[in-house]
Amino acid sequence: MSTNLTVSRNNKIVKTTIQLTGSKSECNRALVIEALSKGKVQVTNVSDAADAMLLAGILRGETQDSETLASYNSQPVTVNIGPAGTAMRFLTAYFALQNGEVLLTGTERMKQRPIGILVNALRELGANIDYAENEGYPPLHIKGGFEQKTNQITIKGDISSQYITALLLIANSLPQGLELHIDGELTSRPYVEMTLSMLKQAGIQHQWNDNVISIANQDFVETSIWVEPDWSAASYWYSVAALADEAELFLPGLTSYSLQGDSVITELMANFGITSQFKDGGVHLKKEPKPVQRKIFDLKSCPDLAQTLVVICAALGHEATFTGLETLKIKETDRIAALQNELAKMGVKLIEKGQVYKLDCSEKFIPEKITIATYEDHRMAMAFAPLALIIPQVEIEEAMVVEKSYPAFWDDFKKAGFEVVA
Numbered sequence: 502m503s504t505n506l507t508v509s510r511n512n513k514i515v516k517t518t519i520q521l522t523g524s525k526s527e528c529n530r531a532l533v534i535e536a537l538s539k540g541k542v543q544v545t546n547v548s549d550a551a552d553a554m555l556l557a558g559i560l561r562g563e564t565q566d567s568e569t570l571a572s573y574n575s576q577p578v579t580v581n582i583g584p585a586g587t588a589m590r591f592l593t594a595y596f597a598l599q600n601g602e603v604l605l606t607g608t609e610r611m612k613q614r615p616i617g618i619l620v621n622a623l624r625e626l627g628a629n630i631d632y633a634e635n636e637g638y639p640p641l642h643i644k645g646g647f648e649q650k651t652n653q654i655t656i657k658g659d660i661s662s663q664y665i666t667a668l669l670l671i672a673n674s675l676p677q678g679l680e681l682h683i684d685g686e687l688t689s690r691p692y693v694e695m696t697l698s699m700l701k702q703a704g705i706q707h708q709w710n711d712n713v714i715s716i717a718n719q720d721f722v723e724t725s726i727w728v729e730p731d732w733s734a735a736s737y738w739y740s741v742a743a744l745a746d747e748a749e750l751f752l753p754g755l756t757s758y759s760l761q762g763d764s765v766i767t768e769l770m771a772n773f774g775i776t777s778q779f780k781d782g783g784v785h786l787k788k789e790p791k792p793v794q795r796k797i798f799d800l801k802s803c804p805d806l807a808q809t810l811v812v813i814c815a816a817l818g819h820e821a822t823f824t825g826l827e828t829l830k831i832k833e834t835d836r837i838a839a840l841q842n843e844l845a846k847m848g849v850k851l852i853e854k855g856q857v858y859k860l861d862c863s864e865k866f867i868p869e870k871i872t873i874a875t876y877e878d879h880r881m882a883m884a885f886a887p888l889a890l891i892i893p894q895v896e897i898e899e900a901m902v903v904e905k906s907y908p909a910f911w912d913d914f915k916k917a918g919f920e921v922v923a
């Protein structure tokens with residue numbers, strides 16, 4: 502993981518076709534549904550994202566850990582989920598339901614990403630979960646298999662939607678089902694909608710009235726779930742298009758009726774003159790230069806697009822205001838601090854005023870070379886790499902961090918005509 506890569510490019514005309522890997526989010530859900538369905542549901546087009554591959558290994562019995570898991574009953578087996586936050590949250594609920602004992606752990610950063618809201622909800626249901634180190638954070642000691650005490654749970658909605666998805670994914674397997682009351686505003690709402698849509702594909706019905714989602718105990722049906730290419734990954738190609746002089750890109754497999762909320766990138770980037778045309782079984786991006794008018798972007802429903810969008814605006818000197826960024830501080834890194842540090846290297850400030858963030862480009866400059874730290878965050882690497890269209894040399898530290906969600910990122914960058922050297 503210690504490779505730095507330097508990205509550069511001579512011309513600013515980008516024309517290529519990029520086949521993106523499967524969505525990390527869709528794949529993570531599909532894998533949990535597959536595991537809970539006991540053979541009824543099968544996942545196709547499994548994502549290459551390292552996080553999804555790791556989860557697949559654990560749930561499908563393809564890793565050593567899982568071989569041990571199959572035979573565990575008396576002593577806890579350690580399951581290390583690395584930096585995969587979504588998988589950490591989903592597995593917490595999953596293992597609470599399975600018989601046997603597990604110590605669920607991850608990277609040092611994972612041990613700083615809060616999970617108490619989910620653990621409390623599972624404990625209320627009857628689950629046996631203890632904190633192995635710090636209260637409220639992984640690693641978790643889970644003694645699986647429990648008698649359900651209640652089917653009514655209230656959970657905070659504004660910290661992470663992943664807690665809610667984790668509970669919804671096991672809801673139909675609970676003997677009494679689940680009635681989930683969401684307290685406060687629901688953040689990252691499209692991810693909860695994605696969960697419910699995918700459960701529906703697998704035969705699981707739900708009701709969602711106001712802030713209450715109910716799922717009765719019911720069986721999965723036989724089906725196959727196809728994972729769509731990753732729209733969050735597509736966002737970096739929208740960024741390339743926005744910073745190029747001319748761009749014509751084709752991303753096969755993406756549809757306008759995606760389950761992924763990040764497909765909103767098509768609307769967001771229309772503001773920057775990037776058109777998205779759905780034909781030939783994918784999306785065609787084209788740049789039609791126009792002045793950017795939109796000044797305010799609310800990203801509460803699509804937090805994973807935040808870095809992409811903030812960096813595009815900084816690169817273009819577009820002094821936009823951003824809201825809905827509250828959850829960024831507990832992701833792979835504190836993404837607000839990471840953005841502030843790295844944008845400062847080109848004189849751009851991201852100023853926090855309560856819940857509103859404003860870009861100040863008044864002292865922006867274009868250096869000959871910029872070196873971007875990535876903070877173990879794949880999205881830092883991928884959001885800053887397109888700067889090579891305006892800065893002669895962009896060095897990305899620890900560049901293989903992209904593997905978390907988009908392992909072919911650098912190969913695709915080369916394919917698109919960027920020079921990428923170690």
Ligand SMILES: O=C(O)C1=C[C@@H](OP(=O)(O)O)[C@@H](O)[C@H](O)C1
Nearest residue numbers: 526587661662663689692804828
């Ligand atoms: O459920 C999911 O697949 C995800 C939900 C989002 O997290 P939050 O709900 O914590 O914002 C998102 O940032 C993450 O990358 C994937």
Ligand SMILES: C=C(OP(=O)(O)O)C(=O)O
Nearest residue numbers: 584585586587588805832
């Ligand atoms: C936040 C992310 O992932 P996770 O929470 O699954 O680590 C992400 O991919 O941007």
